[in-house]
Amino acid sequence: ETGVTQSPTHLIKTRGQQVTLRCSSQSGHNTVSWYQQALGQGPQFIFQYYREEENGRGNFPPRFSGLQFPNYSSELNVNALELDDSALYLCASPSGSYNEQFFGPGTRLTVL
């Protein structure tokens, strides 16, 4: 199974702080994508990493940044947190052909 795990499950931060979210995929695929899902909304594409380089970005400011490591793990970093950053953050890795993705369970970030 192409499992995707994320940590932590929940996180509470205050405005202005920085946060790092982590993702690990067992798929062995060299592509990872991150999405933000605000409450009651569909997931929004943040960016994608391919072979450790950013390979596409959605409409998110530069304070959202990422890293991908050779072991297929990935990080999402958010600086200068704002209240609107409160959301479920999802990591995804390809699970087959035809652009199908396998999503992790997500990290629930609350910014106070």
Add this chain to the structure above:
Amino acid sequence: GDSVTQMEGPVTLSEEAFLTINCTYTATGYPSLFWYVQYPGEGLQLLLKATKADDKGSNKGFEATYRKETTSFHLEKGSVQVSDSAVYFCALSGEGFKTIFGAGTRLFVKA
């Protein structure tokens, strides 16, 4: 740019009722189309997919047909169960695995 529009919820049905959730899309090229489901407290799961025009995706009694002429991918199920209560997301993906989601439709099924 590419986009997905799906019917607003919540949709409330009685058990064994017929379900339709409408989804239309705007895209350049020939995207793959998906329905994802999110059960309470869980992550996104792929429900079904279709990769080209006139393909029918199906899983767990749910079906959706890729209609290029109407740019639609409506989700249907003949007889819903209480366990189908969840949020359903229509989505499309072109090149590069970027997936664009609709806003989601919450389904409540009453016993």
